[in-house]
Amino acid sequence: MKYKYSYQELRLISITLKELVLKMLNSAGSGHTGGALGMSDVFAVLYGNVANITPQNATLKRRDYIFLSNGHICPILYATLSYFHFIEEEELYTLRKLHSKLQGHPHVGSIRGVENSGGPLGQGISQAVGLAAALKRDKRNNQVYCIVGDGECEEGQVWESLLFAHKEELDNLIIIVDRNHIQIDGTTDDVLKFDNLAQKFTSFGCDITQIDGNNVEHIQLALEHARSRRGKPHVIIANTIPGCGVSFMENDYKWHGKAPNDEELQVALEELGKIKNK
Numbered sequence: 001m002k003y004k005y006s007y008q009e010l011r012l013i014s015i016t017l018k019e020l021v022l023k024m025l026n027s028a029g030s031g032h033t034g035g036a037l038g039m040s041d042v043f044a045v046l047y048g049n050v051a052n053i054t055p056q057n058a059t060l061k062r063r064d065y066i067f068l069s070n071g072h073i074c075p076i077l078y079a080t081l082s083y084f085h086f087i088e089e090e091e092l093y094t095l096r097k098l099h100s101k102l103q104g105h106p107h108v109g110s111i112r113g114v115e116n117s118g119g120p121l122g123q124g125i126s127q128a129v130g131l132a133a134a135l136k137r138d139k140r141n142n143q144v145y146c147i148v149g150d151g152e153c154e155e156g157q158v159w160e161s162l163l164f165a166h167k168e169e170l171d172n173l174i175i176i177v178d179r180n181h182i183q184i185d186g187t188t189d190d191v192l193k194f195d196n197l198a199q200k201f202t203s204f205g206c207d208i209t210q211i212d213g214n215n216v217e218h219i220q221l222a223l224e225h226a227r228s229r230r231g232k233p234h235v236i237i238a239n240t241i242p243g244c245g246v247s248f249m250e251n252d253y254k255w256h257g258k259a260p261n262d263e264e265l266q267v268a269l270e271e272l273g274k275i276k277n278k
Ligand SMILES: Cc1ncc(C[n+]2csc(CCOP(=O)(O)OP(=O)(O)O)c2C)c(N)n1
Pocket: 032, 034, 035, 036, 070, 072, 073, 119, 120, 121, 122, 148, 149, 150, 151, 152, 153, 155, 178, 180, 182, 183, 184, 185, 242, 256
């Protein structure tokens, strides 16, 4: 398959997305940094090379759908939509402001490219499953992608939705789990242990791939593989580093829901600049 961007270009796009995320969160003064930074590689590959979604087809029935079930990491969604010209960059700096279209949890219909309202964990995946079932019944070929947090998987509704996805054999559904081992109050192990998350998805009838979610090549190959599989919903467990690329944010759950102040922003941008120019 011929892709638009090379792996090296995707790595650079991912860093640019991180820079936008940090700047918009700093300007908002609050919001979710860790998960947003950790998922920048997935967003770069998904929107850059794999999903059939552009500003031009974003309201057309033939598009692929990307749901963000862990809606709180929406800074990375907004940054991606800006990078790929769904919205202007200046709109990013209205994040979390009164009357802004870019709220701290996404609101469906506010801007092109936002497919579900977010906030209550477990609901986005349920909506994605419902849409995938409807598309399948209508014999349409659109792909439905849904991004889910690992802390979110502690919510029972996630598993109810998978029971239905399995029953309906939703092979048009690709769920990407942000396996970063943190959530709002601590590590996922400390809050509610999974032991073997992959095994749990398998026992719910899903096809599973486990990858390094900060490696654009792994992400692209996993998505390609998932698209080719038939008969079952597919789950990609993307092992990511929360806060990826900024040393003092990496793997620290305290950055789940905290924005960088001016000093922290400067240090973070310098670190990302060094990675970019390596
Ligand atoms: C139904 C529901 N319960 C609780 C919350 C509060 N909450 C917001 S984010 C979060 C943790 C989510 O963890 P994860 O999905 O792993 O996010 P990450 O830390 O990786 O960004 C919780 C419990 C919520 N938004 N919805």
